[in-house]
Amino acid sequence: MNEVVKLTNVIKSFQHKTAVNDVSFSIGKGEVVAILGPNGAGKTTTISMILGLLKPTSGEVRLFNREPQEREVREKVGTMLQEVSVIPGLKVQEILELISSYYPKPLPLNELVALTGLTEQDLKTRAERLSGGQKRRLSFALALAGDPELIIFDEPTVGMDITSRNRFWNTIHQLADQGKTIMFSTHYLQEADDAAERILLFKDGGIVADGTPAQIKARIAKQSVSFMVDPAKSLESLYQNEEIDDIYRKNNRVYVQSANTDRVLELLFQEKIGAYDIQIERGKLEDAFEQLTSGNKEAM
Numbered sequence: 324m325n326e327v328v329k330l331t332n333v334i335k336s337f338q339h340k341t342a343v344n345d346v347s348f349s350i351g352k353g354e355v356v357a358i359l360g361p362n363g364a365g366k367t368t369t370i371s372m373i374l375g376l377l378k379p380t381s382g383e384v385r386l387f388n389r390e391p392q393e394r395e396v397r398e399k400v401g402t403m404l405q406e407v408s409v410i411p412g413l414k415v416q417e418i419l420e421l422i423s424s425y426y427p428k429p430l431p432l433n434e435l436v437a438l439t440g441l442t443e444q445d446l447k448t449r450a451e452r453l454s455g456g457q458k459r460r461l462s463f464a465l466a467l468a469g470d471p472e473l474i475i476f477d478e479p480t481v482g483m484d485i486t487s488r489n490r491f492w493n494t495i496h497q498l499a500d501q502g503k504t505i506m507f508s509t510h511y512l513q514e515a516d517d518a519a520e521r522i523l524l525f526k527d528g529g530i531v532a533d534g535t536p537a538q539i540k541a542r543i544a545k546q547s548v549s550f551m552v553d554p555a556k557s558l559e560s561l562y563q564n565e566e567i568d569d570i571y572r573k574n575n576r577v578y579v580q581s582a583n584t585d586r587v588l589e590l591l592f593q594e595k596i597g598a599y600d601i602q603i604e605r606g607k608l609e610d611a612f613e614q615l616t617s618g619n620k621e622a623m
């Protein structure tokens with residue numbers, strides 16, 4: 324495989340915290356990959372190491388089979404981070420021309436404008452007068468200025484309105500069609516599902532699932548039987564059953580996940596659990612995601 328990004332047993336510890344704990348994965352040319360996970364899962368730390376902004380405590384990060392800090396590697400990588408900083412005193416067009424001049428094969432200005440939705444007016448505006456949304460467009464244009472082969476975004480759509488969001492993802496798909504490799508982090512399962520062809524699901528500094536959105540959904544959107552029950556009632560006998568994948572409580576209901584819901588119903592009556600208001604449901608994706616990333620009986 325033509326590997327663009329490769330992490331091998333990467334650990335990053337800060338003084339009192341292991342932010343990334345033994346992560347390994349590789350990403351091939353042309354893949355669009357979402358790093359998905361809740362707050363503090365280690366997404367930004369992982370991205371910072373891929374960009375060469377942080378060094379791993381141990382393990383190895385390689386981009387194009389080289390060190391992330393090498394100049395020739397950095398020229399092939401475009402990024403838009405959470406913090407957007409701009410150069411005050413210069414107009415948008417001047418900033419773009421300046422940054423483009425550092426790259427060996429920059430994209431022409433008109434292409435940058437077409438890809439990012441910058442307007443004629445934006446180009447003439449001084450950086451310090453840009454609105455939040457305009458700053459983001461500039462930052463997106465700067466990420467693409469060097470016509471990068473690998474593009475990395477940390478939570479790119481935070482603060483974007485729906486129109487900007489749609490435009491952003493359309494452009495990403497266009498870039499993916501050109502064979503660019505794209506990584507982005509997000510909190511939102513829906514966004515990862517819509518935009519990525521592969522999801523790396525992070526939790527507590529590790530990867531708990533790696534697959535296509537369809538595979539991840541198939542694994543987490545399991546069928547379940549839900550019911551109300553006296554909270555004092557022990558569910559121990561259910562926990563011991565092999566056909567049951569997981570049991571959790573949400574909004575006073577108990578959810579029992581299993582591929583065999585008929586068997587769960589049988590057990591409920593056999594074991595005299597005292598369940599009432601019983602429902603059989605196909606797990607909702609968002610619920611399953613929440614459950615998966617909030618620490619339950621079984622991780623994937």
Ligand SMILES: Nc1ncnc2c1ncn2[C@@H]1O[C@H](COP(=O)(O)OP(=O)(O)OP(=O)(O)O)[C@@H](O)[C@H]1O
Pocket residue numbers: 337338340341342360361362363364365366367368369510
């Ligand atoms: N410089 C640092 N010093 C100490 N701890 C840190 C540092 N950077 C990150 N951490 C901790 O490492 C863990 C992972 O943080 P990280 O920012 O990578 O998570 P994240 O998945 O990007 O979260 P979010 O979605 O909130 O941005 C967190 O517990 C965070 O507090």
